[in-house]
Amino acid sequence: MGVRIEFCGEQFQAEPGRPFTIGRVGDLEIDDNPYLHRAFLVVVEEGGLWWLTNVGTTLTATVADDKGLFQAWLAPGARVPLALQHFTVWFTAGPTTYEFDLHVDEPAFTAVFEAEQDDASGQTTVGRVSFTPDQKLLVVALCEGFLRRGGGQGQVPSSAEAAERLGWTLTRFNRKLDNVCSKLADAGIRGLHGGPTKLASNRKARLVEHALSTRIVGVHDLALLPERSGVTTGAPDSAAGQGR
Incomplete structure (x- = not known):
């Protein structure tokens, strides 16, 4: 049981018992961007669930599942349970917006509905x-x-x-x-x-x-x-x- 992190074609693995750090330095070094925290996000297992925690002080992150059913704005100090199979995370540091994916091996829940698609009208x-x-x-x-x-x-x-x-x-x-x-x-x-x-x-x-x-x-x-x-x-x- 673990979480696979995918960024720019590279894959990393978070394992139970050890927090996985994402930032300017850490287990996943996103970029040498002075606007990015040294330690920004942490993937960690706790109480039978995997969590994504914002350990930064100023930056925020947007977290959404791949079905378009869930979206959260992760402010400094906040955390969100990774209870579904696939999440995508976006965040902005300075002029650059970043994206990476989280794949949960054994999610606690399974999505059963798909988000409705926009129609072909102008609106x-x-x-x-x-x-x-x-x-x-x-x-x-x-x-x-x-x-x-x-x-x-x-x-x-x-x-x-x-x-x-x-x-x-x-x-x-x-x-x-x-x-x-x-x-x-x-x-x-x-x-x-x-x-x-x-x-x-x-x-x-x-x-x-x-x-x-x-x-x-x-x-x-x-x-x-x-x-x-x-x-x-x-x-x-x-x-x-x-x-x-």
Whole structure:
């Protein structure tokens, strides 16, 4: 009985009786990133269950199962039971978002339902939150670097870079980003509400983690982005009024 950790094609094994440390140093050395804690996450067996614990002081992690049925935001000091067979973990340190997988050999529970897929209409619904096509496009643009790499790690673009990618003005991009984050925050998603202690870069990183973990976007959505030809694309503001 144990947990297999997979990161960038490499596999590691956590065994009972010994905590497995993930961070800048440890059993799994993620990256030589000065923004990353030396010891950030720990996989450990306790009371017959495997747990993922955040032992860092500032960074958070997003944890989700592979069925799209469970998602948790792991703040410093928090822990979550690894009671299902497969989890994916995302976290952001500085400008980089990382992803790794956890495979539990003998999970305590088995998922029996699959998450519902979005329909083919223009609206994308996540729980009780509906996104307009422009709002969905914004999320895809923020996740593009990560989706194209196929996991492991990716860069969250600046607002100016994402706006240019979509052929939008920065003002338009920021307005739509505010709307997306407000919708999700109103639905109870933590870490997206802007304020004096939450910079826009942190908010965008949290949005990327949430979008990937809840499958708001996927590789197939890259086709929604305009071609990299220097031609301004995307719906004009008048046509995107529904996205405010």
